[in-house]
Amino acid sequence: MAKWSDIDPAEMQPESLMMTYGFRPEWSEGAASPPIFQTSTFVFPSAAVGAHCFEIAYGLAEPLPDEHPDLIYSRLNNPGMEMAEDRLALWDRADTAALFSSGMAAITTTLWSHLRPGDVVAASSPIYGGTHHFIETVLPQYGIGCIRFDVHDDAEVIADRIAATGLRLGMVYVETPANPTNDLIDLQMCAGLAARFSSPERKVPLAVDNTFLGPLFQHPLEHGADIVVYSATKYLGGHGDLIAGAALGSHAMIDPIRAMRTFVGNMTNPFTAWLLMRSLATLGLRMERQAENARKVADFLRDHPKVKSVNYLGHLAAGNSQFDLFQRQCLGAGGMISFEIAGGRPEAFRFLDALRLFKLAVSLGSVDSLAEHPASMTHCEAGPEANAAKGITEGLVRLSIGVEHPNDLIADIRRALEAV
Ligand SMILES: *Cc1c(COP(=O)(O)O)cnc(C)c1O
Secondary structure: OHHHHHOOOHOHHHHHHHOOOOOHHHHOOOOOOOOOOOOOOOOOOHHHHHHHHHHOOOOOOOOOOOOOOOOOOOOOOHHHHHHHHHHHHHHOOOOOEEEOOHHHHHHHHHEEEEEEEOEEEEEOOOOHHHHHHHHHHHHHHHHEEEEEEEOOOOOOHHHHHHHHHHHHEEEEEEEOOOOOOOOOOOHHHHHHHHHOOOOOOOOOOEEEEOOOOOOOOHHHHHHHEEEEEEEEEEEEEOOOOOOEEEEOOOHHHHHHHHHHHHHHHOOOOOHHHHHHHHHOOHHHHHHHHHHHHHHHHHHHHHHHOOOOEEHHHHHOOOOOHHHEEEEOOOOOOOEEEEEEEEOOHHHHHHHHHHHHOOEEEEOOOOOOEEEEOOOOOHHHHOOOOHHHHHOOOOOEEEOOOOOOOOHHHHHHHHHHHOOO
């Protein structure tokens, strides 16, 4: 009898595979739904098998083509973690994925694994505060420099900035759309830049933080990226109840990251891996609904007299170079909006304090709608002047749209704006 476990994943879309792929009920007493493999270690069937597992783990032997080496210890591998990784990889059509204890664990381990002293990272701006701090403050202590570029800089300007450091380019690191302005960075341009500084001995990877749109509405690996990283805390987890991260790409790119993870010990745990796997089954449903809701909320905000401007990808108009980029590299506008309230910080705070359904909280991508004030919260480290130059003004509010009824979300915003 044909079994779901025999399905070739290339035959189907990820939505159809999230409940089955990579799991065989016969491994778990016939359970239709995978159990949580809450174990630290695994029993070897014989000493010889145990020795062979270690040879493979330490790269002293290659696994045979159809061989699935036995599991050793949950810092290296765990069945639930591997299943969640295999399923996540399908969404981005990546060869492989590695799960981490947080998005920052995935990002920092990716940087550590591919950079060496004497390298410079070219990173887009603005980026996530934790990543910004790590690149600007921590990496320089290890002899790794950084240069920054934004949506207005072309490849020549960036190449000149890299050359001026006198260091070797080690990685191009990009967040697109940018948080919280939704500026789009040209991935093809970045891939060209990375290729220009690559040599036969060393490929300069392009890494993309795909947390905002992925993996439903943007597939960076199809636009020249080598590594995709996620804060799985956000849309992938999607319920505001876990912290996790992921790095995806080819084996050549991800294997060193996974090896570093083994020694740093920042893998995800069995329960979180199980929660993530469960979340992946509804990823498409959630993100589609969040995107539909976001469109309605963004349209409402655009027409409101107390709103100065709205940053929403679905409002980009033809003739704008950002619109061309959106058409080329995005598949949807997603669920993130920021908008500027007429006035400044007092008006933004009054609005935030008057919300009832939206929660006043950082983070994003959850089933519940969240609102925050980037200038004083997620982006406060840069300071008011640098922030204003990036469009992160005192009146700017960021919304992460959830799966509530859109009319209730709009009513909540309308009422809170009346309080301003
Ligand atoms: C939240 C976030 C991160 C950090 O992820 P954690 O899971 O909180 O460690 C990185 N990048 C982006 C774009 C994020 O939104």
